[in-house]
């Protein structure tokens with residue numbers, strides 16, 4: 412039997428971990444055509460969607476998990492390597508780590524995610540991450556006025572989480588500033604976006620729309636209305652940016668990226684410019700909303716294609732996209748969602764359904780199970 416091909420998965424977040432688990436749980440023991448090295452900067456897995464609630468109340472143990480169980484059932488198939496990649500040498504087919512170590516690959520899968528800001532800008536060591544969130548909680552508890560700039564899904568959920576735990580009667584005032592005339596993007600029906608606005612306002616959040624927020628870094632935020640009205644200033648003890656993140660591709664070769672820094676992939680998830688490299692998750696140029704929820708569809712394509720590549724066969728599975736769907740949790744008791752349904756267009760889900768399905772543990776239990784970390 413030929414020796415297994417070395418598959419390096421770069422990034423142990425949702426997509427990288429999901430892929431590693433899928434391969435580890437389906438490949439034959441001791442006769443696998445591939446050996447996997449999952450490289451992750453963190454010594455643990457973090458399910459990002461829970462960061463927002465963890466910034467107001469401590470639920471770290473539900474979603475910050477060791478990566479050890481991944482290959483426990485099939486150790487000959489792969490291993491986890493903790494280390495920060497600083498570059499990829501595509502000619503020599505090596506990933507270079509900050510420690511100076513080089514990890515060789517036959518097939519490389521990029522899954523480095525996005526570059527976020529607080530409260531999603533955690534350090535890499537487990538103990539430091541716990542401390543980071545403890546500090547977020549202390550700062551939020553202390554602040555009287557909190558401003559969140561950016562009313563996409565992350566901004567909406569963050570405002571909701573804070574207001575749910577600290578209603579106006581607690582003396583805290585949460586302001587959400589968004590550049591559009593309703594929260595979220597125009598991708599979603601106005602009726603749904605209006606509902607989100609109403610829900611936030613019911614929680615006591617002040618929603619400032621059609622305006623740009625600028626953090627002056629001096630305890631104030633300048634609000635510039637887009638309709639030409641005079642700019643004004645808000646006092647704010649704490650300011651968060653929830654603007655659209657950028658792809659985390661700084662360390663990767665420029666020839667792999669499009670003009671916005673996303674990795675250019677074909678429907679097989681191989682790179683247009685190098686067929687031995689694949690990319691999955693937030694950093695790809697696939698035209699869809701970047702979501703953890705997209706991982707099952709992507710992994711169903713990427714995993715068999717990797718095995719085909721390793722066997723010297725043509726990867727045949729092609730990603731055709733997923734129906735857009737979003738579920739928003741604004742604390743434990745308020746939620747809403749919308750999904751694209753064949754023949755029906757965008758359908759708004761009943762709020763009780765989203766509260767039941769998502770608001771409890773934010774799907775952390777289900778996700779860590781799917782990823783093989785339970």
Ligand SMILES: Cc1cc2nc3c(=O)[nH]c(=O)nc-3n(C[C@H](O)[C@H](O)[C@H](O)COP(=O)(O)OP(=O)(O)OC[C@H]3O[C@@H](n4cnc5c(N)ncnc54)[C@H](O)[C@@H]3O)c2cc1C
Pocket residue numbers: 421422423424425426427450451452453456457458459460461462463494495496497522523524525527531565659662691692693694701702703704705738
């Ligand atoms: C606050 C928040 C709320 C969200 N809510 C939802 C939601 O409700 N539903 C939903 O579907 N999606 C949601 N998302 C989006 C979802 O979390 C992402 O789409 C998903 O995590 C992307 O997975 P990924 O594997 O591409 O990247 P990530 O999960 O970000 O994983 C990237 C991994 O790469 C590692 N890494 C980065 N740089 C290096 C390096 N140089 N060397 C080694 N390792 C490195 C990181 O440590 C990390 O483990 C939310 C995101 C945020 C931030």
